[in-house]
Amino acid sequence: MIRQKLKYLLPSVRREHERDMREELEALRLLAERGELGNLTLAAEDARAVWGWTWLSSLAADIRYGFRALVREPGFLAAAVLTLALGVGANTTIFSVINATVLKPLPFPDSDRLVLLWKTFGKGPGNENLMSAPDFWDLKTQTHSFERVAIFDSSGRGYNLSARGAEPEQVSGVRVSADFFAVLGAKPMLGRTFLIEEELPSRDHEVILSYGLWKRRYGSDRAIVGQTIRVDGEPFTVVGVMPRDFAWQFWSGPRQLWVPVGYTKTDYARENNSFLSIARLQPGVTVAQARLEMAAFGSRLGKQYPVDDAGAGGTAETLAGYGLEGARRVVFTLLTAVGFVLLIACVNVANLMLARGASRQKEIAIRRALGASGWRIARQLLTESLLLAVLGGTAGVILASWSSGLLFHVLGPGTQLPMRQVDSIPLDGHVLAFALILSCLTGILFGLAPVIGALRTGVSDPLKEGGRDSTEGGGSRLRHLLVTSEVALALVVLSGAGLMIKSASQLLSVDPGLNPKNVLAMQISVPQEAIYTGPPGLPHFCRDLAEHIGAIPGVAAASAVGHLPFGGTAGRGFQIEGRPPATAENMPGARYSVACPDYFRSMQIPILKGREFNLQDTLESPGVIVINEAMAREFWPKENPVGKAIRFGGSDGPRLTVVGVAGDVHFEGLDAPVASQFMRPYTQAGWPVMNIVVRTSYASPTFFTAVKKALREFLPDLAVSDAEPMTDILRDSMASRRVPMLLLSAFSVVALLLAAMGIMGVVSYSVTRRTQEIGIRMALGARGADVFGLVLIGSMKWVLAGLALGVAGSIGLGQLMGALLYRVRPTDPVVLGTVSVLLAAVALLASYVPARRAANLDPIRTLRHE
Amino acid sequence: MELLPGTLDMLVLRTLIFGPLHGYGIARAIRGTSKEALAIEFGSLYPALKRLEMKGWIASKWDTSELNRRAKFYRLTAAGRKHLTQEHSKWAEFVEAVTNVMGPVPVP
Structure with missing residues (x-):
């Protein structure tokens, strides 16, 4: 039977059957009465349907017919395809970005079994903490959920590569334990990875190169393995080169080299939480099980080491999911907004189809009179809708291929995702499948409108001569409901954009606490033994900096700081002299950094009391600190802190005297409250990464070259990163809001345009249908103004209903945006009011044009037309 | 009288038991034997013929009719005959069961 059916697919067989059937029926017709x-x-x-392939041929016929019908109405076709292209294109663009970022798989085998392990302090969220090397040693022996565990110093740092006769260069690298590569399932391309004995300081002068570094700096020399290169001025043996497809990055950019962890003396302290732990789960062990085991492990640490690990816990999370909470919120918000844009596009096309369906009522009625079933008509109309949707979707994909490139260009700087290198936004199979499915769903959605319209109309009515509903009929209520929904959707998108714009303007009005204009910042890694306790690795760094860079013409001030504002921070506990000693658990603490003299002057951070660091603060002179206003408020609310002293790191730590109070800087971001912060002079306390800041008296791109040249004079072996203007750093710190703001604004322009088009279409159409009615009204004495008002009020009634619905929806979207908003509530009356008025104005304008036309109708011509 | 759903195939097979017939002949035969009680729409009979033919219960061939006109004649195949026997006994059981339940016509 199946074979017969399949045979019927052959055109020759089918032709034979058809001829036979025709002859048979003809013969019977002659026999019968x-x-x-x-x-x-x-x-x-019906007999053909028995063979089972009629749906295929009728589908082909429907597509042919639909295509011809669409081509006959080029205006309708263009409007519908363009509208759909905007809707599907915007969605495909957003999806392609999500596909290339958040959904991008990590470049490691079985990456869903990779987890990050944390020690926790206090309740979540955000209670994840790094762990110390002794914690890691315990973890390795005491847990069973993991196949392998490794540690690395989270984001790593810059390493200086130097060689005779070559420019020194700073590249980013990470300290890793021996199993690091095995955890990731990565094998070297050349040589080997680290051995367990190389974790110890005596054997740690070895390095593994990334493919990129090996190719670029070492000319793809396969004999590099076993050779010695200079890293931070010391000889390191190259033991391996990783393959091209191995990319490890934490937050920014792939790392270029790896060195053995080489435990230092400070690493042996359990309190020195400076490592991140990564592990591969045992087969069959879930993340939830690992989390439980880590919690037990953490609380055991807390009991065993009540001083260092008081109140500790532990947790685990997938490597792939790490750091995506913020991105997820952005993704949801954008998907909602862009989905609404698509719905508006759907509504518009549904409206277009309804208007077109009205002119096709006669055709459909004739088809039904000839015996076509309702289902058959519905199928044909849906086929046409799907055809339209696929055409629109194709145009949308073309649009997306262009706009995703543009978006990537805008997104590029300041967008950092953990673990993922985003270097392009491809239109791959996933994106195309997404666009196709979306188009089909869209087609079904807007295709339902004409089907309902067609099936509701009787067979005989449209065929009666001159038969029509001369006033607003039932079909027009559907159309007006579509206007209402369109306005509501547009309002939600608009207010999303409005809330983001208001957040951004609130954010921009926050005084950062420093003057970022004409300040260049660049990073340099300096040799440093112990980070919190040791003397500076370069004792004359600050003096040399001031002398050599300060001497460049046009430089107003030059200094350096351990943590650049809007970058990372460190924290440190202390005891306040003259107050009862606190226990380790509730020891006071604050954000901590180091700075060279003149730092506050360079950044134009006001000194409110006392003085800032100067070159007289040396290792021989008493220890000093400068605190920020927040710290003064927190610890010396009613006293003058200048002259007070603290014990750094605990009661037996060095005694440091407060010599100045500086103005608050929003160093953790403009949207974060200012935390207490204190700084020590670099001349008294070292730090391994320093940010050189140079204030110039005018903006010029040539300063960097001069600064680099000056640096070479006193630090010939150390390389410096590219200079970045402080204004860019400040701007990038707001990137997480800038991107959704720009996108939501773009979507709202599209939404507004589509809504205006939709409203104009519906009102125009209803005026056309009511021509006769309006003619009679005018013949009976209605003036132009009356008719104008009638049409306008008729349309605005539905628009206002949409606005009311939209306000409710906007508040919902605002809740979803949550932390994306800054000092704006989702119910902000200014934002909601402004966008409502804007949308109402646009709707009024869109109704005005057809209302004018109605008012100018000539009643005599209208009625004679009959 | 409308046909009970699913009975048309059985009726067609039963009609062909006496010999080959063309489509119009089958329709006429059912109408005749049922004493005009069963109105067979040709529109549903014709697809039924095609369906039965595909299932292999009937076979068709062109031949000359009683009035010397060409027509397509359908005949019962061996498989069709077997199927009809099964259907027939099922039908008999069904009728008996329904009759048992319904009993004689109740007096109003």
Whole structure:
């Protein structure tokens, strides 16, 4: 039977059957009495269906027919395809970005079994903490959920590569334990990875190169393995080169080299939480099980080491999911907004189809009179809608291929995702599948409108001569409901954009606490033994900096700081002299950094009390600190802190005297409250990464070259990163809001345009249908103004209903945006009011044009037209 | 009288038991034997013929009719005959069961 059916697919077989059937029916017609056999065409049609492939040929016929019908109305076709292209294009663009970022798989085998392990302090969220090397040693022996565990110093740092006769260069690298590569499932391309004994300081002068570094700096020399290169001025043996597809990055940019962890003396302290732990789960162990085991492990640490690990816990999370909470919120918000844009596009096309369906009522009525079933009509109309949707979707993909490139360009700087290198936004199979499915869903959605319209209309009404509903009929209520929904959707998108714009303007009005204009910042890694306790690795760094860089013409001030504002921070506990000693658990603490003299002057951070660091603060002179206003408020609310002293790191730590109070800087971001912060002079306390800041008296791109040249004079072996203007750093710190703001603004322009088009279409159409009614009204004495008001009020009634619904929806979207908003509530009356008025104005304008036309109708011509 | 759903195939097979017939002949035969009680729409009979043919219960061939006109004649195949026997006994059981339940016509 199946074989027969399949045979029927062959055109020759089918032709044979068709001829046979035609002859048979013709013969029967001659035998029977006239009309006795009924509708033979229908009988043949049903007989064909027995063979099972009629749907295929009728589908082909429907597509052909639909195509011809669409081409006959180029105006309708263009409007519908363009509208759909905007809707599908915007969605495909956003999806392609999500596909290339958040959904991008990590470049490691079985990456869903990779987890990050944390020690926790206090309740979440955000209670994840780094762990110390002794914690890691315990973890390795005491847990069973993991196949392998490794540690690395989270984001790593810059390493200085130097060689005779070559420019020194700073590249980013990470200290890793021996199993690091095995955890990731990565094998070296050349040589080997680290051995367990190389974790110790005596054997740690070895390095593994990334493919990129090996190719660029070492000319793809395969003999590099075993050779010695200079890293931070010391000889390191190259033991391996990683393959091209191995990319490890934490937050920014792939790392270029790896060195063994080489435990230092400070690493042996359990309190020195400076490592991140990564592990591969045992097969069959879930993340939830690992989390439980880590919690137990953490609380055991807390009991065992009540001083260092008081109140500790532990947790685990997938490597792939790490750091995506913020991105997820952005993704949800954008998907909602862009989904609404698509719905508006759907509504518009549904409206277009309804208007077109009205002019096709006669055609459909004739088809039904000839015996077509309702289902058959619905199928044909849906086929046409799907055809339109696929055409629109194709145009949308073309649009997306262009706009995703543009978006990537805008997104590029300041967008950092953990673990993922985003270097392009491809239109791959996933994106195309997404666009296709979306188009089909869209087609079904807007295709339902004409189907409902067609099936509700009776067979005989449209065929009556001159038959029409001369006033607003039932179909028009559907159309007006579509206007209402369109306005509501547009309002939600608009207010999303409005809330983001208001957040951004609130954010921009926050005084950062420093003057970022004409300040260049660049990073340099300096040799440093112990980070919190040791003397500076370069004792004359600050003096040399001031002398050499300060001497460049046009430089107003030059200094350096351990943590650049809007970058990372460190924290440190202390005891306040003259107050009862606190226990380790509730020891006071604050954000901590180091700075060279003149730092506050360079950044134009006001000194409110006392003084800032100067070159007289040396290792021989008493220890000093400068605190920020927040710290003064927190610890010396009613006293003058200048002259007070603290014990750094605990009661037996060095005694440091407060010599100055500086103005608050929003160093953790403009949207974060200012935390207490204190700084020590670099001349008294070292730090391994320093940010050189140079204030110039005018903006010029040539300063960097001069600064680099000056640096070479006193630090010939150390390389410096590219200079970045402080204004860019400040701007990038707001990137997480800038991107959704720009996108939501773009979507709202599209939404507004589509809504205006939709409203204008519906009102125009209803005026056309009511021509006769309006003519009679005017013949009976209505003036132009009356008709104008009638049309306008008729339309605005539905618009206002949409606005009311939209306000409710906007508040919902605002809740979803949550932390994306800054000092704006989702119910902000200014934002909601402004966008409502804007949308109402646009709707009024869109109704004005057809209302004018109605008012100018000539009643005599209208009625004679009948 | 409308046909009970699913009975048309059985009726067609039963009609062909006496020999080959063309489509119009089958329709006429059912109408005749049922004493005009069963109105067979040709529109549903014709697809039924195609369906039965595909299932292999009937076979068709062109031949000359009683009035010397060409027509397509359908005949019962061996498989069709077997199927009809099964259907027939099922039908008999069904009728008996329904009759048992319904009993004689109740007096109003």
